[in-house]
Amino acid sequence: MSEKLNCWEYRKCEDKSCPAYNRKDVYCWTISGNKSCCTGLEASNIFKKCLGCDVFRANALTGPAAGFMGLVKQLYIELEKSEAQLLLFQKINSLIHSTIKLDKTLHVILTCVTAGYGLGFNRALLLLTDETNSFLEDRMMVAPASREEAYRIWQELAEMDVTAENLPELVNIYENSFKASGKKYLSGKLVLALSEDNIFTQCIKDKNAIICDYKYRGRVPEAFLAFWGAGYFAAAPVLSGNQVKGLIVADNIFNNQEITKEQVDLLNSFAYHAGLAIENALLYKDLEKRAKELEETNERLKEARQIMMRTEKLTAMGEMAATVAHEMRTPLISIGGFAQIVKDKVKNDPASFKHMEIIAGEVKRLEKIIRDVLDFVRPFELTLTWINVKKVIESAVLITETGRKKKGSIAVFVAPGLENLKADEERLKQVLINLLDNALDSAKGAGVFILARREGANFILEIKDEGPGIKSGDADKVTRPFFTTKKNGIGLGLPIAEKIVKEHNGTLSIIPLEVGVLVRIKLPFSGRKS
């Protein structure tokens, strides 16, 4: 049927100015010798259509022009394939250059090497150099589940035009196909030294791709053979500028197809772009890291500024507290002193006596608060002398127990022959009193122990109570100023004790026990080092 039709009839152009129009000697436009068709189509594009046209086939592939046209057709098919490949590489390149996440980039690169009729390898492995540039490590491997699947993904991509808008969509196709394979590649299975002389280092040195066949059999590292399971493959260096970034290894292990020179050339130019993309991704990663570091520094700076502001505020408040405390002291002396005088005078009036006792007692309490506040906010100097620890402990125990109903509940254990300690006697006593007060309060009738001993160059003092201990939420708060669980405390006992111990170059630690709490003080025997 088609033999009797002109191509314009067959294709229904119906253009009367076509050179083939109404001619019976020339049926086909292609062989009419004209450069362009009257429909205005580009020569190459109309030629594509001619290849699928029955009129063209009937006229061009038979008769005298057949040999020549057959060649043209074959060349054209090659050209078409190259054109498609070129287009695809453009897509791949823009894709990998637009992907800044390293893993994504790497995966895109390997998929490109293996999928469909791109490079068409069965599988591909990417090796990257380590940070010290002395080893090649396997980073990622792609082997499609089946050729069909690979082809499908490739086809999908080939049909899309790459624009800024659909780039994310393209990336997603890669991503999803990656997920579909179900496995995330775990690197670290293969490490090759760059200092050795083998096929890979040669490939890197020459900066050129290589087909590794029987000629190179002896130059493939054993470790690689064990890992890869095949000795026939192509390898191309991944370079960025002069720097070696890694190596792409690919082969056709499933269909055993020969690796052609063309394939390797493509692999080579592809690896070059891959190098740039990896460099991009690494730079971006570095940038991200730097940004994060900067953010962290900024955060730390903010914290430091806050601490500084808090410290300044505390210092100002401390000064104010000290002034107020001082000013309160003098009137309190009069109140307390005269209360005592009146108290003695009203001995025979039990109600008034009790009231005066309360006044005197409360003045005492206020005086203690003032003393604590001043101790806490003011810097003090230590008067260091060699002191007998046992005596200091006994004196502190006596003072602590004074005014308490139950006496003798503190057990003292001082290591026999314990040497004298260089410390401020009064301050150390104050530490002991504060800690013993706490221990007795928290023991709630249970035992309290003091242990003093030497440990190397240090003096160790432990105060232990067998009370209900510290509530878990309070553990890190107890040394905070003004934190207290007591009705009558202002929460400075422990902070003052800690301050004094620190002045002595020692440490104070609070150790919650299964039963009760242990406070351990460690002091250097010879006093302050400074």
Place this chain on the structure above:
Amino acid sequence: MKTLLVVDDEKNIRELYKETFEKDNYKVLLAETGNEGLDLAAQNKIDLIILDIRLPDMNGMEVLERLSAGVKEVPPVILNSAYPGYEHDSSVWLAEKYLIKSGDLEELKQTIKAVIEKK
């Protein structure tokens, strides 16, 4: 009867000390300023001085130093202040004791007794 000299610029404290120590059978002389105190110490036979540190005309240390220079037989001195922090002043060593003022006069009373008995 032993004689105590109280040097303190706070009227209430002077009265408190006077009443308290007279009850304990001491003769009590009162001075408001350092100079007044030095004068009284020169004119009377004093057994013990209770000296405040912050005074309007001079501070207690200065009183201590002048006392040692001007009076033949220097009585023992108890420094008595609302303010800690003078412990490291070498002049403090001229005094028998450095006490922080308190509404509870027990410690002061005990110290006075001990110093006078020692003398």
